[in-house]
Amino acid sequence: MLEVEALTKRFDRLVAADRVTFSLARGEVLGFLGPNGAGKSTTMRMIAGFLPPTSGTARVCGHDVVTAPIAARRALGYLPEGAPLYGEMTPAGLLDFVARARGFRGAAKASRVSRAVERLELERVLHQPIDTLSKGFRRRVGLAQAILHEPGVLILDEPTDGLDPNQKRQVRALLRELSANTAIVVSTHILEEVEAVCSRAIVIAGGRVVVDSTPSELAARGPLDEVFHALTRPSEAAAAEA
Numbered sequence: 001m002l003e004v005e006a007l008t009k010r011f012d013r014l015v016a017a018d019r020v021t022f023s024l025a026r027g028e029v030l031g032f033l034g035p036n037g038a039g040k041s042t043t044m045r046m047i048a049g050f051l052p053p054t055s056g057t058a059r060v061c062g063h064d065v066v067t068a069p070i071a072a073r074r075a076l077g078y079l080p081e082g083a084p085l086y087g088e089m090t091p092a093g094l095l096d097f098v099a100r101a102r103g104f105r106g107a108a109k110a111s112r113v114s115r116a117v118e119r120l121e122l123e124r125v126l127h128q129p130i131d132t133l134s135k136g137f138r139r140r141v142g143l144a145q146a147i148l149h150e151p152g153v154l155i156l157d158e159p160t161d162g163l164d165p166n167q168k169r170q171v172r173a174l175l176r177e178l179s180a181n182t183a184i185v186v187s188t189h190i191l192e193e194v195e196a197v198c199s200r201a202i203v204i205a206g207g208r209v210v211v212d213s214t215p216s217e218l219a220a221r222g223p224l225d226e227v228f229h230a231l232t233r234p235s236e237a238a239a240a241e242a
């Protein structure tokens, strides 16, 4: 479903993502872990077609993000960091707009929108401007637009950021449900989230993949926060890469 090949992004002298390589099958939920500035968002933005790679590429359901960006975007749902949305629109208006942009009309459009509204429990805020919603609801509107067309690949940049514990649990359950037919990449700072929803875990530090493993293999190395700390210290990251 998703193949990422030596994806690299340079910003002047900084290499924000350095030959990031992995692939992901349907049914897998990949936790993308790493400290602030590790290169997670940069990598996700390149996969989602929002940032051109300096070199390397990714294929979404077989479509190359560099040479076939429109086909790749059709097959992908993306929740950007912070979920920038059109604040003056209502969730109802935004989801209608997104469904139209995705090519749905009439009854198909209505059913896609109502399914997304139901899954993210947006009924009671549907007609309120997005700017006036709580952070958690804005995040849920962002998730609703990402899953509306039931894409083969979902790229979610910190999907549970700003959600209260009940909402976190609901979103994690939704991700498990969606994963049956989807390959999902989730970036997070929350280590227990990786154990709760992910079948794979990649740790990225200094733009490089330092571990590609499973949450249980990581947990077997010791308490997850200590393992994470050890892996992402600059000297350890360099050693793991060497």
Ligand SMILES: Nc1ncnc2c1ncn2[C@@H]1O[C@H](COP(=O)(O)OP(=O)(O)OP(=O)(O)O)[C@@H](O)[C@H]1O
Binding pocket: 011, 014, 016, 034, 035, 036, 037, 038, 039, 040, 041, 042, 043, 081
């Ligand atoms: N447009 C840009 N121009 C210059 N540098 C950038 C740009 N975007 C990101 N960077 C830099 O690239 C590096 C990786 O940033 P990125 O946002 O990918 O990290 P991250 O792992 O997502 O961090 P966080 O967990 O804080 O969201 C950082 O040093 C960041 O400052």
